[in-house]
Amino acid sequence: MLQLPYCEGEIHMKIVCVDDEVNALAAIKKEVEKIEGITEVQGFTSPQAALQYICTHSCDVALLDIQMQGIDGLELAKKIREGSKATSIIFLTGYSEYAVSAFHLHVSGYILKPASKEDIERELQYIKEQPLFQQSRLLRVQCFGNFEVFVNQTPLKFERMKSKELLAYLIDRKGAAVTTGELCAVLWEERPDSLSLRNQLRTLIADLTRTLKQAGMQQVLIKRRNQYAVAVDCVDCDYYHFYVVILQR
Template identity: 40%
Template structure:
């Protein structure tokens, strides 16, 4: 996913870039202080999302948006400006967002949730990215993935934790519901959670991430980008990301931190 930010005011550009990084974990936007430089870059590298100031010297943001669209019609345009009077002109160009400065990361994250055009993916790029260090979080195409049930998210966390090993319904029940008796009612409850988890991926167009069989459920480790998996493969970036915390929301994951600590001592 290629993101750019264009603003001829240096500090405003730095603020936008920082907000984008916070809103889209893992993103590394390209920043430009001149529209001409942005256009030159866009001709070589297709742009997925462009965050544009409107009032700039030379080519203004509206004209820059038109030229970016000429280069690649699927480019999503999000205007980030201190002027509200251009809103009508901006939306006449089918912009994905119109944000007033100073812009916060949560505003950018909301705009990314409502892009007009689907994001292009690089060949081999994995749609699902999982963060296990610290709190457990899941991202689809760079955006937070929302689970309708907290237990569905915890179930996916446990499957990620198992690293491709299949889990039975009884095992899932023990993890999610502790010492509750494994009754037909609880078994049905687990099936409801499984369905909710699967529906989350289906609604986001993600296929093949979960492997289902008779009384068996597992994650396909080849379909996700996970900091834990990269850490275990001695990926330097993942090792540096680990700060002594692993899936802090889930008690069943507590013992893993000792093992991870031992790997780097």
């Protein structure tokens, strides 16, 4: 029986580290990269550059040093809140007196320097367990009406419409594995199976994989040898909800 979505297993995260001291930034990035499940780590010594990146890319967590030149960590956190509400914030500082200010900003974590892998991992685990974070890890799919896909309320942009059609068919299969031959037959109904067609399919699979990865949703697509499926527990789909209701009658 199809279950309502809850993305189980290892949750991948994209992290941004911000510290205006080069050596300190390198040290924190090194600790973050030791943690399993981290798919991408970006480091910035410029708070302005970090803010621009976070507001234009999918970012799960921002690790911010509080004491920085120009925009300090507290001010940067406020600006991140305005531009990227889905990004969780963890403060890094050598001074405990900033804890009250961090509390008032409702940040997700607070770590005293020097931060170890265990310190960071503990705070990330706390974030992973929050309902809002779990919800943000779900790819929202609208099947009734026009087929649309959303990440954090924003429509997902596809470079190729055929890639969107591919995802739509996999969604319709509700987690069942689909062979390359079946996909070719569905996506190109009037063309016979051929090596050229399968090469086109590989291009679409690569494009869909890249699109999902850029949105931080790579866990949605399951790939095995010549078979593809969607992880239904990582998808929030109106059709799936409707299907569950029908089965329960």
